[in-house]
Amino acid sequence: MSDSGRAASRTAVLVCQGRAAADGRIAADRFTDPVAVRLLSGAERVPVDEVRAGTVPEGWRARVAFESVRACAEVVAVRTPAIDEALRARPAGQLVILGAGLDTRAWRLPELARTRVWEVDHPASQQDKRARLAGIPELPAVARSVRFTPADLAVDDLGEVLDAAGHDASAATTWLWEGVVPYLTRDAVRTTVAALTARSAPDSTLVLNYQAPSARASAGRLLARVLGSSVTSGEPWRSLWPPKRMAELLAEYGLRVVSDDDLLTLARTAGTPARHRSSLRSGRVAVAAYHGG
Numbered sequence: 001m002s003d004s005g006r007a008a009s010r011t012a013v014l015v016c017q018g019r020a021a022a023d024g025r026i027a028a029d030r031f032t033d034p035v036a037v038r039l040l041s042g043a044e045r046v047p048v049d050e051v052r053a054g055t056v057p058e059g060w061r062a063r064v065a066f067e068s069v070r071a072c073a074e075v076v077a078v079r080t081p082a083i084d085e086a087l088r089a090r091p092a093g094q095l096v097i098l099g100a101g102l103d104t105r106a107w108r109l110p111e112l113a114r115t116r117v118w119e120v121d122h123p124a125s126q127q128d129k130r131a132r133l134a135g136i137p138e139l140p141a142v143a144r145s146v147r148f149t150p151a152d153l154a155v156d157d158l159g160e161v162l163d164a165a166g167h168d169a170s171a172a173t174t175w176l177w178e179g180v181v182p183y184l185t186r187d188a189v190r191t192t193v194a195a196l197t198a199r200s201a202p203d204s205t206l207v208l209n210y211q212a213p214s215a216r217a218s219a220g221r222l223l224a225r226v227l228g229s230s231v232t233s234g235e236p237w238r239s240l241w242p243p244k245r246m247a248e249l250l251a252e253y254g255l256r257v258v259s260d261d262d263l264l265t266l267a268r269t270a271g272t273p274a275r276h277r278s279s280l281r282s283g284r285v286a287v288a289a290y291h292g293g
């Protein structure tokens with residue numbers, strides 16, 4: 001396992017702030033994540049509380065943090081429940097979460113009671129999550145087990161790492177890859193798809209969130225950086241995928257796309273707010289089935 005000396009992911013914290021801000025406020029009938037706020041520090045909760053209260057702060061730095069969390073809340077209130085539903089629809093004994101960040105599913109989805117979970121993440125991000133969890137020992141995992149598995153998907157051999165961590169390649173696995181693909185190069189995405197399908201028994205599933213190219217969404221990220229959002233500056237987007245290209249890549253490795261929807265469509269179907277339309281339009285949730293290579 002490599003450690004490229006990188007800092008813990010700031011975008012993982014932002015997504016967690018988004019979920020904490022959305023909990024019980026946006027799409028309350030479909031989405032709830034009471035665990036997210038517990039993983040945040042006091043300072044990280046400030047913009048969350050402001051968004052929940054609808055109190056716009058003074059000062060540009062606080063305002064950028066507020067707007068980032070508010071926009072993220074709207075996105076995760078659509079993508080998180082869509083993914084939760086996909087996981088509930090395909091229960092498997094094994095769930096591997098790639099680039100898990102501050103994902104809370106192993107602590108909040110009772111449907112995972114019989115599922116062994118592997119959380120794969122960059123070593124620095126994973127260490128940060130473990131430190132946060134250590135501060136809340138009274139928070140039990142609801143999944144059957146959680147195995148923290150550090151790996152840099154751009155460098156390490158995912159197959160070897162999972163093998164060493166006790167993942168069983170002969171049993172079906174649900175693979176979850178949410179909010180990570182844009183941060184990987186095209187080559188790293190391909191290598192990861194190859195590695196996960198090599199460890200996929202028939203009836204395995206990939207639940208994938210990725211970004212399609214969008215001039216407006218990319219311009220929005222650039223603007224956030226110019227305005228001083230240090231959250232995204234250290235984690236540039238490296239690959240955006242038109243749905244057809246993504247489906248072709250997955251098909252090369254025996255994965256058949258069963259559904260692939262943009263978040264704006266999912267938001268409209270669910271009747272959730274859609275103010276940040278360009279972010280929602282370019283974000284996608286796909287489900288792909290593996291029946292053997």
Ligand SMILES: C[S@@+](CC[C@H](N)C(=O)[O-])C[C@H]1O[C@@H](n2cnc3c(N)ncnc32)[C@H](O)[C@@H]1O
Binds near residue numbers: 011184
């Ligand atoms: C935006 S966060 C998403 C976290 C989580 N999946 C979620 O949706 O809440 C991006 C995650 O990708 C991880 N990541 C980015 N590049 C990675 C790499 N090369 N190897 C492993 N994880 C990586 C980061 O550590 C971070 O946890």
